[in-house]
Amino acid sequence: QSALTQPASVSGSPGQSITISCTGTSSDVGYYDFVSWYQQHPGKAPELMIYDVTNRPSGVSNRFSGSKSGNTASLAISGLQADDEADYYCSSFTTSSTVVFGGGTKLTVL
Amino acid sequence: EVQLVESGGGLVKPGGSLRVSCAASGFTFSSYSMNWVRQAPGKGLEWVSSITSAGTYIYYADSVKGRFTISRDNAKNSLYLQMNSLRAEDTAVYYCARGGYCSGGRCYGEHFDNWGQGTRVTVSS
Numbered sequence: 001q002s003a004l005t006q007p008a009s010v011s012g013s014p015g016q017s018i019t020i021s022c023t024g025t026s027s028d029v030g031y032y033d034f035v036s037w038y039q040q041h042p043g044k045a046p047e048l049m050i051y052d053v054t055n056r057p058s059g060v061s062n063r064f065s066g067s068k069s070g071n072t073a074s075l076a077i078s079g080l081q082a083d084d085e086a087d088y089y090c091s092s093f094t095t096s097s098t099v100v101f102g103g104g105t106k107l108t109v110l
Numbered sequence: 111e112v113q114l115v116e117s118g119g120g121l122v123k124p125g126g127s128l129r130v131s132c133a134a135s136g137f138t139f140s141s142y143s144m145n146w147v148r149q150a151p152g153k154g155l156e157w158v159s160s161i162t163s164a165g166t167y168i169y170y171a172d173s174v175k176g177r178f179t180i181s182r183d184n185a186k187n188s189l190y191l192q193m194n195s196l197r198a199e200d201t202a203v204y205y206c207a208r209g210g211y212c213s214g215g216r217c218y219g220e221h222f223d224n225w226g227q228g229t230r231v232t233v234s235s
Contacts, residue, residue: 001172003154036221038155045205045228046147046155051221089155093220097169099145104154 004029004090004102011108017078020105022090023071028100030071034093037066037075040104041086049088050075077107085109112136112224114206119229126196130229132189132206140164140184143209143217146191148202149228158204159191163212174200196233203228 005023012018022029022037029035035053038046048057050066053073063078073092077084090102118130132144146158159170159180168180179192189206206226210219 032220034220038222040155045225046222047225048221048223051219051223057223087154091155091157091221097167098171099157099160099220101147101155101157 001094001096001098001100004092004100006088006090006102006105008103009106009108011110012080013110014080014082016080017076018080018107019077020075020088020090020107022073022075022092022102024073024092024100025071027096028092028094029068029073031095032093033068035066035068035073036091037064038089038091039084039086040089046089080109082109112208114208114224114226116204116206116226116229119204119231121232121234122196123235124197124233126233127192127194128196128231129190129192130204130231131191132226134187134189134206134208137208139182139187141212143212144182144189145207145209145222146180146189147205147207147222147225148200148231149205150199150202153202156202160209161189162217166215193231196231198233201231201233203230 037050040046053068113135115133143162145160177195181190205228207222208224210217
C-alpha cells in the first residue's frame with residue numbers, strides 16, 4: 001500500500017491556472033476510475049472536491065476539474081483565488097479493496 | 111444536514127488501548143459504508159479502515175491490521191474503532207468519513223463525501 005505520488009508544492013498567482021498530478025500504479029489509479037481529490041485548509045477536516053476522476057459534488061466550483069491518463073490523475077484549478085490556498089490530496093480505490101492517499105500538495109496563491 | 115461527530119480520543123501509553131466513536135445524523139446511516147482516516151501531526155491523510163453498510167465486509171490498512179477493529183451499530187447510528195497495542199506512530203487525528211451508498215449487497219462510490227471534525231489520539235509514555 002504505497003502512497004500515491006504528488007508534488008510537495010505548487011504555486012500560482014490569482015487568476016492563473018495550476019495542475020496537480022497524482023501518480024499511482026496499475027493496481028490503483030490505472031485500474032479503476034475511482035480517483036478522488038480533497039481540499040484541506042489548516043486545522044480543518046478535508047473536503048471532497050472531485051470524485052470518480054472527473055465529477056464535482058454539488059457546491060464545488062467549476063473552476064476545479066479532474067482528469068486521468070494511465071496511472072496518473074490530475075487536478076486542475078483555473079482562475080486561482082486566495083481561498084484556494086490549501087493542501088490537496090488525491091486518493092484511489094485499489095485492487096485490494098483498500099484506499100490509498102497521495103502525500104499531499106501544498107498550494108500557495110502568490 | 112449530514113453530521114459526523116467523533117469522540118473518545120485522548121492520551122494513552124504505548125501498548126495501551128482506546129476506542130473512538132463517531133455519531134452520525136442527517137442521513138440513513140444503515141445505507142452507507144463508513145471509514146476511518148487518520149492524519150499524524152504535520153503529515154498527510156492515511157486511510158485506516160472501512161466497513162460496509164451491514165458490516166459484511168471490512169478492510170484495514172496493513173499498518174493497523176491485527177491491532178485495530180472497526181465496527182458499527184446501525185441502531186445507534188454509530189461507528190467505532192477499537193485500537194489495541196497502540197504505538198507512537200498511531201498518534202494522529204482520527205476522522206470518521208462517509209463512504210458509498212449501499213444497496214442490494216453492493217456499495218457504490220469509493221470516495222468520502224462527508225467528514226467529521228476529528229478526534230485526537232496521542233500515544234506517549
